[in-house]
Amino acid sequence: MLNFTTSEGGGVLIIVFEPTDESNYDWQTTQRDWLYKMIEAREDPRFAIDLSEVNYLASSEIGFLVTIKRRIDRRKGRVVFFGISAYLLEIFQTMNLTKVLEIVETRADALARLKA
Numbered sequence: 001m002l003n004f005t006t007s008e009g010g011g012v013l014i015i016v017f018e019p020t021d022e023s024n025y026d027w028q029t030t031q032r033d034w035l036y037k038m039i040e041a042r043e044d045p046r047f048a049i050d051l052s053e054v055n056y057l058a059s060s061e062i063g064f065l066v067t068i069k070r071r072i073d074r075r076k077g078r079v080v081f082f083g084i085s086a087y088l089l090e091i092f093q094t095m096n097l098t099k100v101l102e103i104v105e106t107r108a109d110a111l112a113r114l115k116a
Helices: 027-041 059-074 086-094 107-113
Strands: 002-010 012-019 046-050 078-082 102-104
Touching: 002 027, 002 078, 012 027, 012 107, 027 059, 046 107, 059 078, 078 107, 102 107
Parallel strands: 012 046, 046 078, 078 102
Antiparallel strands: 002 012
16 A cells, blocks of 8 residues: 655645555545545646655556546646656556656656746
């Protein structure tokens, strides 16, 4: 399961994901719904997603990230993913997600891409 925190940087909402052993499904659903609402209500639709603490993603978590991307796209927003390990990058490449997701190495790279 994934947990996340948010912060601001240059007008961009930075979402930092980290693994958790939390198995309470309702908590995860509540957190995901809260994040979806935050994305949809945000005036500035620029987002950076940090996966540097994540070493493994279940298929449902990959689906969650794709859903985030779709919701941001619907708002005519932009999202950049960064901090992706070599293992996850290989999975994303195998799934052809590197053609859909904008991926850079570092937070600074992501913020530079999202600069207004």
